[in-house]
Amino acid sequence: MSMAEILAPAGGGVWHAIADPWSQAILQRAFLEIALVGLISGPLGCWIVFYGLSYSAESLAHGLFPGLVVAALTGIPLLVGGAAGLVVAALGIAIAGRIPTIGRDTAVAIVITTLFGLGALLALSPTSPPGIQNLLFGDVLGVTDGDLAFAGAAVLVTGGALWLMHGPLLAVGFERGSAPSLGISPMLVDIALLVLLSLAILVAVQGLGNLLALAVLVAPAATAALVVNRFAPMLWLAAGLAVASGIGGLYVSYYADTAAGASIAGVTVVLYALVATGAWAVRASRRIRNTGPAVGGREPGYARTR
Amino acid sequence: MNPAIDPTHGPGALVQADGLAVGYNGSPALRDVTFSALAGERIGVLGPNGGGKTTLFRALLGELEPLSGDVTVSARCATVPQTERSRLDYPVSALDVALMGTIPLRGWWRHPGRGERTAAREALASIGLADLASRNFGELSGGQRQRVLVARALVQDASVLLLDEPFTGLDSRSATGLSELIDRLAGEGRAVLIATHDIEQARRWDRVLCLNHRQVAFGPPDEVLTMPVLEATHGGMIVELREDGEHVAVLPAHHHHGHGDEHG
Numbered sequence: 001m002s003m004a005e006i007l008a009p010a011g012g013g014v015w016h017a018i019a020d021p022w023s024q025a026i027l028q029r030a031f032l033e034i035a036l037v038g039l040i041s042g043p044l045g046c047w048i049v050f051y052g053l054s055y056s057a058e059s060l061a062h063g064l065f066p067g068l069v070v071a072a073l074t075g076i077p078l079l080v081g082g083a084a085g086l087v088v089a090a091l092g093i094a095i096a097g098r099i100p101t102i103g104r105d106t107a108v109a110i111v112i113t114t115l116f117g118l119g120a121l122l123a124l125s126p127t128s129p130p131g132i133q134n135l136l137f138g139d140v141l142g143v144t145d146g147d148l149a150f151a152g153a154a155v156l157v158t159g160g161a162l163w164l165m166h167g168p169l170l171a172v173g174f175e176r177g178s179a180p181s182l183g184i185s186p187m188l189v190d191i192a193l194l195v196l197l198s199l200a201i202l203v204a205v206q207g208l209g210n211l212l213a214l215a216v217l218v219a220p221a222a223t224a225a226l227v228v229n230r231f232a233p234m235l236w237l238a239a240g241l242a243v244a245s246g247i248g249g250l251y252v253s254y255y256a257d258t259a260a261g262a263s264i265a266g267v268t269v270v271l272y273a274l275v276a277t278g279a280w281a282v283r284a285s286r287r288i289r290n291t292g293p294a295v296g297g298r299e300p301g302y303a304r305t306r
Numbered sequence: 307m308n309p310a311i312d313p314t315h316g317p318g319a320l321v322q323a324d325g326l327a328v329g330y331n332g333s334p335a336l337r338d339v340t341f342s343a344l345a346g347e348r349i350g351v352l353g354p355n356g357g358g359k360t361t362l363f364r365a366l367l368g369e370l371e372p373l374s375g376d377v378t379v380s381a382r383c384a385t386v387p388q389t390e391r392s393r394l395d396y397p398v399s400a401l402d403v404a405l406m407g408t409i410p411l412r413g414w415w416r417h418p419g420r421g422e423r424t425a426a427r428e429a430l431a432s433i434g435l436a437d438l439a440s441r442n443f444g445e446l447s448g449g450q451r452q453r454v455l456v457a458r459a460l461v462q463d464a465s466v467l468l469l470d471e472p473f474t475g476l477d478s479r480s481a482t483g484l485s486e487l488i489d490r491l492a493g494e495g496r497a498v499l500i501a502t503h504d505i506e507q508a509r510r511w512d513r514v515l516c517l518n519h520r521q522v523a524f525g526p527p528d529e530v531l532t533m534p535v536l537e538a539t540h541g542g543m544i545v546e547l548r549e550d551g552e553h554v555a556v557l558p559a560h561h562h563h564g565h566g567d568e569h570g
Contacts, residue, residue: 050396164415171406174396174443178387181367182462183410229397229442 021254026141033143033207034246034264036151037216040158040200042242043235045221047162047193050173054218059112060194061201063089065119065210068135068202073128079150082202089115119210138209138261140250147206154203158196162235165192170231207246208261215265216242223272226279245271320345320466320497321366321383325375328365334373336361341515341524343466343497348488350508350527351501353517354540359501362517363468366499381497384464388471389451394444400454401439404430407461422461429457433487449480456487467491469500473507485510505531 021027048057067085071078089111096107123132134142162169172179172189179186197217204213220241224234249264256263319342327337336358343349353359364370366379384407404426405418412422430439433453438446443454452472459467469488473481485507492498492512500511508514509527516522516530516539523530523539 050393166417167406167409168414170398170402171409173393174398174403174406175387175392177391178385180364180369181383181385182406184414225397230399230402231397234397 017255018251021251027250027254029143029145029148030140030207030250030260031247033140033148033151034250035243036148036155037204037207038220038242038244038246039155039239040151040203041213041217042220042224042238042240043162044158044196044200045217045219045242046224046231046234046238047169047173048197048217049221049225051190051193053193053197054214056194057197057201057217058214059108060086060089060197061205061210061213062116062119063092063112064198064201065116065135066122067119068205068210069119069122069128069132072132072135073122078205079202082198082205085115085119086198134209135205136209136211137259138205138207138212140207140260143206151203151206154199158200161192161196165189166231169193208264212261212265215268216245219265219268219272220245223268223275226272226275241271242268319343320379320381321499322378322380323365323375324377326365326377327373327375328361328370328377329373330370332373336365336517336519336521337374338520339375339517340521341513343499345465345495345497346492347497347513348492348511349497349499350511350514351499351517352503352505352508352514352536352539353501353522357539358517358519360470362515363470363499363501366466366468379466381465382463383466383468384459384462385468386452386455386459386470386472388474389448389455390475392443392451392455396444398443399440400430400435400443400446400450400457401426403443403454404439404457404461407458410462426457426461429460430454432460433457447480448475449477449483452476452480452484453487456491460491465496467496467498469498471501471503473502473504505536 022031048054064082064085067081067083067088068078069081070076070085071081092111092115093108096102096111097104099107102110120136122128123135131139131142168179168184168189171182171184172186176186179189200217201210201213204216208216221234221238223241224238228234228237245268246264249267250260252258252267253260253263321341321343323339323341326339327334328339329335329337339362341349351359351362361370363385365372365377366383367385368379368383401423405422407429408418408422408425412418418426427436427439430436433456435450435453435457438450443451446454456467456469472484472488476484488498488500499515500508502508509531511527513525514527514530515524516535518539518541523535
């Protein structure tokens with residue numbers, strides 16, 4: 001069901017255009033849900049990006065998909081199903097990784113594709129009740145009070161965990177080998193990060209679906225990393241960008257009559273492209289200024305290596 | 307993380323290993339290690355890649371339990387990792403990196419307070435980087451990055467410093483600066499262990515520990531750095547040169563780049 005079918009777009013000034021989507025309870029809940037998802041995904045995404053876990057996050061999201069579908073079919077809470085799916089995926093990867101003739105990469109790809117295919121098979125079967133497909137692309141208009149409570153709790157858990165673990169996360173991401181000498185176990189930090197990632201995916205699945213949850217996790221963080229070069233402001237900026245992308249995407253969806261999850265994902269990517277272009281232009285103009293009459297000028301401070 | 311502090315040990319001996327064997331999954335990667343490090347000593351740790359230098363450091367840090375023998379570290383022990391191992395695009399300042407050294411003192415869940423910030427700034431100032439504290443770590447030169455990592459170890463209030471091939475990738479000016487810094491750190495009463503491939507550099511330090519899956523030799527460089535010992539350490543990969551009647555032993559050039567991740 002598209003937004004426009006629920007609420008016909010009404011004219012009458014910019015304020016009206018902005019306020020109009022908020023007049024319905026169903027859309028208020030959608031805005032709130034998507035903001036909560038952004039508050040979780042933005043900051044967590046910064047760590048995912050700098051730990052080089054973007055691809056793993058994608059695999060994780062797809063790997064736990066059959067768990068979500070089975071949970072939805074049998075009425076078990078999605079959280080439990082997702083966690084079970086995660087364990088199955090992890091075991092599958094561990095076992096397939098031990099097959100000597102195929103590489104680890106290949107093992108991960110095969111296991112994840114198999115699991116995702118299995119999930120899709122179950123979700124798209126004609127005998128499955130309608131609505132199961134929403135696990136793939138999300139159903140932000142179908143958010144229940146229970147979903148909102150779960151998302152709110154996840155914001156508190158994620159925020160608290162990232163606050164407490166800031167030092168260890170920073171140290172392990174900086175240099176893993178010497179982290180134990182600082183009293184930090186890189187393995188525990190990795191596990192904690194993966195647990196938080198799984199939680200974020202479970203929350204984001206409701207609004208954005210399994211296929212698009214990653215957009216709001218990776219793109220706002222990557223965008224924030226273009227603009228600031230310290231973790232603390234980056235975490236806040238990514239949270240803001242993720243919330244803004246979510247709300248912006250819902251407006252696009254409302255007025256352009258597009259699918260909500262896809263619109264949100266689209267806004268995150270467009271935002272990244274705009275900021276990347278802007279950052280490139282700023283660097284280029286700085287370079288021109290620095291190559292000018294440089295007598296007594298300060299040395300170019302840019303040595304950012306990717 | 308450090309092994310139990312043993313106050314009964316003689317004053318000055320900050321590190322003591324007796325017949326130490328350490329390794330992974332029960333099989334020793336390094337054995338027969340018997341040496342001590344006194345306060346104020348610079349000890350060069352020589353050996354091929356995979357010869358046990360890192361394993362020894364991990365044992366001293368308490369990350370690996372002895373399989374047999376004993377190791378006693380009677381002071382806080384901190385490690386200075388290779389700068390090549392850290393990411394240059396990582397969004398931290400030099401001060402942020404130095405502040406990581408306060409984690410063992412403040413508890414991992416605590417954010418650094420005013421006292422920790424002051425300590426980190428003082429550590430950076432003590433190695434001559436006070437004015438670069440707010441620079442991005444990745445924007446610093448190789449030598450400056452190495453110094454920031456030394457500051458991170460100093461903030462831990464460590465009396466035993468383990469430097470993992472600190473001269474890798476440094477130009478000669480930075481290397482001289484780092485060499486002087488090592489002299490000063492030892493002069494202030496610390497024991498400094500430096501893993502290195504550079505035999506000539508090791509000659510200038512107080513004692514040398516040669517490792518090749520076992521302890522080949524330990525003692526003053528004049529006594530230890532002989533051709534037989536070096537050949538036993540590096541497995542016959544030594545090229546011998548004669549210079550004004552003095553022995554100069556060097557390793558073949560490719561030997562310096564064995565890690566594969568040292569090209570940064």
